[in-house]
Amino acid sequence: MGVGLPPLEFTECLSDSPFFRENLHQHEKELEITSQQIKKLIKEVKDLLSAAKQLSQAQRSFSKSLQSFTFECIGGTQTDDERVISRSLSEFGKLISSIEDERDRMLKSAYDQVVAPLENFRKKHIGDVKSGKKKFDKQTAKFCQSQERYLNLTAKKQEAVLQEADASVDMAERHFYNASMEYVCLIQEVQERKKFEFVETLLSFMFGWLTFYHQGHEVAKDFRPYMKDLQYKLQVTRSNFEENSKKLRNRLHEMQKQSLDEPIRNSRGRKEGYLYLLEKKAFGMTCTKHWCTYNKETKEFTMLPYNQLTSKNIKEQPEVMVLSSCVRRMSDSIEKRFCFDLQVDSRPGITYTFQAVSETDRKSWLDIMDGKEPTYTTPGxxxxxxxxxxxxxxxxxxxxxxxxxxxxxxxxxxxx
Missing domain, CATH: 1.20.5 (Single alpha-helices involved in coiled-coils or other helix-helix interfaces)
Known part of the structure; x- marks a missing residue:
C-alpha cells in the first residue's frame, strides 16, 4: 500500500493554492484509475457469464484482477479496519483461486449481484464527482475572468461603476468557493463510500459464489469467519460514514455561510494568497499572477508564477526573498488599483510593484509586512x-x- 492520498480541507478552497490544486489532481487521477479498474472487473464478470466453456480461465483472470486491485484511503495512516477492507479484494482473489476447478452453477445470478451495483457505483458516484469537476472548472474560469476584468478597471471609473464591479466579483467569488467546497465534499464522500459500498458488492458476490459450489462449501466454511469479520467492519464503516457525512455536510454549510470579505486571514504571522506582479516592458506593462507567501518572523517573501486556468502542475520552485520595505502605492501614480511596492535585500534599488485582489487584501498584506504610507514632500x-x-x-x-x-x-x- 502507498502512503495514501493527501487530505482535502474546506479551508483550502478559500486559499485555492497551487498545492491544493495539486492535491485535487492526485484525487482525480486516483478516481480515474478506480473507474477503469471497476470497468475491468465488470468486463471480467460478463466474461464469466458469457463464456461458460472458458469459465476456468475467466475465473483465474478475475482472481488476478482482484488481487492486483488497489485503492487509496485519505490520510497517511490507516486504521486496522481500513487495512482489512483494503486487503479484502486480494483475499477474495485467493479464495477464487482455491476453487477455480469448481464450475457447477457458477455465477448464475452474478449480473444482479455484481455487474449492476458496480456499474451503478461507477456511473453514479464517480460520475457525480466528474460532474462536480465540470462545475468547479466552469466556476473557476468565470471567477478568474471576472477577477481579471475587475482588476483591470482604472480608478478613474465612476463610483457607481466600481461599486457594481465590486458586487459582481463578490458574487463570482462566492459561486466559485461554493463549487470548490461542493467538489471537495463529493471527492471525500466517494473515497469513503468506496471503502464499504464497493467492497460490499463484491462481498455479496462472494457469498453467492460459495453457495453454488458443492466442493467450495468446505472452503467457504473455513473462509466464513474472515468474511463475517469483514462484513462487520463494513457495517461499522458504513455507520461511521453516515455520521461523518452529516458532519462533513454541516461543515460545508458553515463554511459556505461565512463572510467572504476576508477569506484568507493573517494567521500566526503568516499570510498567503494571489498577487499580480506588474512589470514595465518595451511594449507596455505586463501583469503576471503569482502565488505569494510572507513570514513576518523571518521577513521571507516568496512568489511562484501560477494561474489556475493555465497551470496544471508546479514546474518550478518559488522565488524566496527577504523583505526590506513595503510601501503603499499612491493612487495617482499608477492606473491599476490596490497596488503596493516592495524592496528586498538581495536586489537593492529594485522595486517590485504588486497588485492585490482587493482593497481589503492590500490592507492585509500591508498590515503583516508593516507597510508604510507613501512619503509626501509637503502635506497639503x-x-x-x-x-x-x-x-x-x-x-x-x-x-x-x-x-x-x-x-x-x-x-x-x-x-x-
Whole structure:
C-alpha cells in the first residue's frame, strides 16, 4: 500500500493554492484509475457469464484482477479496519483461486449481484464527482475572468461603476468557493463510500459464489469467519460514514455561510494568497499572477508564477526573498488599483510593484509586512503649488545675486 492520498480541507478552497490544486489532481487521477479498474472487473464478470466453456480461465483472470486491485484511503495512516477492507479484494482473489476447478452453477445470478451495483457505483458516484469537476472548472474560469476584468478597471471609473464591479466579483467569488467546497465534499464522500459500498458488492458476490459450489462449501466454511469479520467492519464503516457525512455536510454549510470579505486571514504571522506582479516592458506593462507567501518572523517573501486556468502542475520552485520595505502605492501614480511596492535585500534599488485582489487584501498584506504610507514632500501642497514654490525660489536666488553684484561694483567690502 502507498502512503495514501493527501487530505482535502474546506479551508483550502478559500486559499485555492497551487498545492491544493495539486492535491485535487492526485484525487482525480486516483478516481480515474478506480473507474477503469471497476470497468475491468465488470468486463471480467460478463466474461464469466458469457463464456461458460472458458469459465476456468475467466475465473483465474478475475482472481488476478482482484488481487492486483488497489485503492487509496485519505490520510497517511490507516486504521486496522481500513487495512482489512483494503486487503479484502486480494483475499477474495485467493479464495477464487482455491476453487477455480469448481464450475457447477457458477455465477448464475452474478449480473444482479455484481455487474449492476458496480456499474451503478461507477456511473453514479464517480460520475457525480466528474460532474462536480465540470462545475468547479466552469466556476473557476468565470471567477478568474471576472477577477481579471475587475482588476483591470482604472480608478478613474465612476463610483457607481466600481461599486457594481465590486458586487459582481463578490458574487463570482462566492459561486466559485461554493463549487470548490461542493467538489471537495463529493471527492471525500466517494473515497469513503468506496471503502464499504464497493467492497460490499463484491462481498455479496462472494457469498453467492460459495453457495453454488458443492466442493467450495468446505472452503467457504473455513473462509466464513474472515468474511463475517469483514462484513462487520463494513457495517461499522458504513455507520461511521453516515455520521461523518452529516458532519462533513454541516461543515460545508458553515463554511459556505461565512463572510467572504476576508477569506484568507493573517494567521500566526503568516499570510498567503494571489498577487499580480506588474512589470514595465518595451511594449507596455505586463501583469503576471503569482502565488505569494510572507513570514513576518523571518521577513521571507516568496512568489511562484501560477494561474489556475493555465497551470496544471508546479514546474518550478518559488522565488524566496527577504523583505526590506513595503510601501503603499499612491493612487495617482499608477492606473491599476490596490497596488503596493516592495524592496528586498538581495536586489537593492529594485522595486517590485504588486497588485492585490482587493482593497481589503492590500490592507492585509500591508498590515503583516508593516507597510508604510507613501512619503509626501509637503502635506497639503498640490503639484501646482510645488511648481510655483520652485519658481519663486529660483527668482529669489537670482535677485540676491544681482544685489551682491551691484554692491561689489560700488566698492563695498562687506556684503553681509
Amino acid at each position: 501642497i498640490t503639484k501646482l503649488q510645488k511648481q510655483d514654490c520652485q519658481v519663486l525660489d529660483e527668482i529669489g536666488i537670482q535677485f540676491v545675486k544681482k544685489c551682491i553684484e551691484e554692491l561689489e561694483n560700488r566698492g563695498l567690502e562687506d556684503v553681509g
